[in-house]
Amino acid sequence: MPHPMLPLAITAFTATTALGPGLQAQSDGLAASCSGLRRNDFSHTPLDTWIGRVDGLEDMPLPADAAVWECRNNRLAWLAMNQDGFAQAAREAARRHGSERVAVVMGTSTASIGATEQAYRTLVGGDSFPRDLQRRDVHQPNSLTGFVQAVLGLQGPALTIATACSSSAKVFAAAERLIRLGVVDAAVVGGVDTLCESVLFGFNSLELVSSEPCRPFDVTRGGISIGEAGGFALLERRELAPGAPRLAGYGESSDAHHMSTPHPEGLGAELALRDALARAGLDASEVDYINLHGTASQKNDEVEAALVARSFRAQTRASSTKGFTGHTLGAAGIVEAAYALLAIRDGFIPGNLNANQPDPACGPQMAWHNERQPVRVALSNSFGFGGNNACLAFVAGERA
Amino acid sequence: MQGVGLWAPAVATWSDFKPWLDGALDDAEPGKPRADVLPANERRRAPDSVLLAAAAAGQAVAASGLDPATLVSVFSSAHGDQAITDYMCATLAESPAELSPTRFHNSVHNAPAGYWTIATVCHAACSAISAGDASFGAGLLEAAAQAVADDRPVLLATFDTKGYGPLLSMTQVTLPFGAALVLSPSRTPRSVARLGLATAPITSVSRPRDDRLHAWSTVNPSAAGLPLFEALAHGSGIDVALAASAGMALHVRGETLT
Numbered sequence: 001m002p003h004p005m006l007p008l009a010i011t012a013f014t015a016t017t018a019l020g021p022g023l024q025a026q027s028d029g030l031a032a033s034c035s036g037l038r039r040n041d042f043s044h045t046p047l048d049t050w051i052g053r054v055d056g057l058e059d060m061p062l063p064a065d066a067a068v069w070e071c072r073n074n075r076l077a078w079l080a081m082n083q084d085g086f087a088q089a090a091r092e093a094a095r096r097h098g099s100e101r102v103a104v105v106m107g108t109s110t111a112s113i114g115a116t117e118q119a120y121r122t123l124v125g126g127d128s129f130p131r132d133l134q135r136r137d138v139h140q141p142n143s144l145t146g147f148v149q150a151v152l153g154l155q156g157p158a159l160t161i162a163t164a165c166s167s168s169a170k171v172f173a174a175a176e177r178l179i180r181l182g183v184v185d186a187a188v189v190g191g192v193d194t195l196c197e198s199v200l201f202g203f204n205s206l207e208l209v210s211s212e213p214c215r216p217f218d219v220t221r222g223g224i225s226i227g228e229a230g231g232f233a234l235l236e237r238r239e240l241a242p243g244a245p246r247l248a249g250y251g252e253s254s255d256a257h258h259m260s261t262p263h264p265e266g267l268g269a270e271l272a273l274r275d276a277l278a279r280a281g282l283d284a285s286e287v288d289y290i291n292l293h294g295t296a297s298q299k300n301d302e303v304e305a306a307l308v309a310r311s312f313r314a315q316t317r318a319s320s321t322k323g324f325t326g327h328t329l330g331a332a333g334i335v336e337a338a339y340a341l342l343a344i345r346d347g348f349i350p351g352n353l354n355a356n357q358p359d360p361a362c363g364p365q366m367a368w369h370n371e372r373q374p375v376r377v378a379l380s381n382s383f384g385f386g387g388n389n390a391c392l393a394f395v396a397g398e399r400a
Numbered sequence: 401m402q403g404v405g406l407w408a409p410a411v412a413t414w415s416d417f418k419p420w421l422d423g424a425l426d427d428a429e430p431g432k433p434r435a436d437v438l439p440a441n442e443r444r445r446a447p448d449s450v451l452l453a454a455a456a457a458g459q460a461v462a463a464s465g466l467d468p469a470t471l472v473s474v475f476s477s478a479h480g481d482q483a484i485t486d487y488m489c490a491t492l493a494e495s496p497a498e499l500s501p502t503r504f505h506n507s508v509h510n511a512p513a514g515y516w517t518i519a520t521v522c523h524a525a526c527s528a529i530s531a532g533d534a535s536f537g538a539g540l541l542e543a544a545a546q547a548v549a550d551d552r553p554v555l556l557a558t559f560d561t562k563g564y565g566p567l568l569s570m571t572q573v574t575l576p577f578g579a580a581l582v583l584s585p586s587r588t589p590r591s592v593a594r595l596g597l598a599t600a601p602i603t604s605v606s607r608p609r610d611d612r613l614h615a616w617s618t619v620n621p622s623a624a625g626l627p628l629f630e631a632l633a634h635g636s637g638i639d640v641a642l643a644a645s646a647g648m649a650l651h652v653r654g655e656t657l658t
Contacts, residue, residue: 159541
């Protein structure tokens with residue numbers, strides 16, 4: 001087990017999802033128990049499913065000096081970073097610490113593959129990318145991180161973590177190590193994934209896509225709804241902002257079981273949870289809220305329900321918010337980290353939407369409806385293909 | 401550093417690398433990377449990226465004498481599996497409903513990482529990263545940071561497969577290359593080199609002295625680490641600068657120990 005770590009301050013954070021841009025839209029949507037899902041109106045070939053789509057990206061070009069990065073995924077990154085004063089906070093951190101002392105660690109599963117798909121749909125002469133898509137930097141997994149680093153004017157270490165649906169949870173771990181070792185003084189972390197044919201038809205080919213809005217932890221759940229989202233957090237040493245909420249710990253693990261099915265006993269998920277609690281110096285009994293991975297896939301929810309039921313006291317509250325946003329894949333980690341931070345900030349537990357018939361495997365911890373209570377410790381689970389698991393632990397800052 | 405692995409079309413193992421560099425060994429016969437770590441049935445159907453990463457990683461871990469089940473790992477690649485990306489984009493353009501489920505789950509950037517942890521029954525933290533042309537340097541920094549921060553050995557595997565189809569005009573990767581290192585937080589009887597890492601704003605990066613290696617490094621982002629492997633092979637002092645991001649260099653200084 002790892003040693004406890006020094007917590008880091010989260011001096012700014014934001015999220016943009018199908019519920020709308022920025023934290024207020026998230027809070028409002030969650031409080032209203034109002035799903036952001038809609039019938040699939042995105043894919044070029046019809047596919048009977050529901051999606052979490054962010055409105056208006058088609059009409060939001062990037063600033064002219066960033067046009068080389070143009071694609072749907074970077075548009076969503078741009079929209080998301082300009083909510084809640086995040087981009088300004090990141091630029092101020094660069095002024096405070098030096099632009100080379102601020103790392104960028106972004107998570108994504110497919111980055112701007114949508115632009116590559118578009119090039120393949122519109123090949124010139126059967127084998128050449130059309131001229132406006134001949135931009136090397138967007139046809140690679142690092143497109144998002146390259147864009148974020150460039151538009152924020154940052155010059156420190158930068159990397160993309162692409163471990164499918166745990167990607168933007170693991171960014172917190174990589175950033176914490178760089179800050180702890182003194183390589184940098186601050187880190188912009190986050191994740192963005194956008195709707196694209198690869199994931200819609202890919203998850204469809206695995207028969208994991210639901211033909212109705214996803215119903216996490218419902219006994220008759222029928223699979224996932226895919227969503228798009230973006231979010232960011234700024235990490236700095238806690239002395240700079242004693243009142244800010246904190247990253248207290250994180251856990252990372254591997255199932256070593258199967259590429260696209262979780263370990264049947266949730267072995268990897270449990271290792272990540274134990275690891276996160278150990279780093280945070282917390283006992284499971286101190287956890288107030290858990291934002292679950294809860295995708296509404298048959299297997300994930302079965303395994304995760306059992307893990308929660310056996311690991312936490314009955315008073316701990318737990319819910320999946322995928323019924324609001326859809327499964328935002330590589331962005332799920334940062335979006336649900338933001339929801340955990342909102343739970344701490346507002347003392348608000350979002351109810352697990354769309355579970356009309358709760359799965360009997362679920363324990364008394366499940367919050368089926370919205371609840372209000374103080375939250376000091378909140379966890380967020382993220383599990384990905386390849387058996388890649390991450391768990392994040394956040395705690396409230398010091399009271400003034 | 402306590403284990404090295406390498407695979408290129410002309411040189412299939414790290415142990416062949418020095419004699420090949422010295423001109424004592426001819427180019428290898430064309431063939432697939434030898435990924436003994438994978439079970440035979442997985443090996444037969446594994447995508448290029450999985451074979452390449454597992455071949456290099458398997459050599460490094462065998463040389464380290466460590467149990468792969470205990471190793472934290474970082475898999476770094478600028479482009480992931482380009483044959484699969486080409487297949488996915490071509491199929492989605494023509495007949496999306498016919499997309500292969502196996503190819504889809506193999507398309508995730510962490511497919512080599514996933515197959516590695518399954519084959520070695522490893523429950524430790526495992527990451528898959530990309531940093532464009534700086535993927536090798538960023539991967540080395542991430543792996544070294546984990547080794548030092550958590551005081552445990554870490555496997556770094558870095559690889560880029562050959563480009564296919566229309567995508568090749570963007571990635572311009574015409575030669576597959578993979579390499580791997582096992583990094584340990586302190587010196588052990590198996591250590592082959594001592595490395596010190598420091599970041600600094602980027603001014604210039606090292607290029608391999610050998611012309612053949614230089615040619616590889618111009619057509620494969622993962623081969624940007626070759627100046628380090630060249631120094632290791634020569635058994636000389638190590639002093640190389642690698643790109644770790646668009647603005648940041650990673651200076652690697654140290655000495656070989658054998």
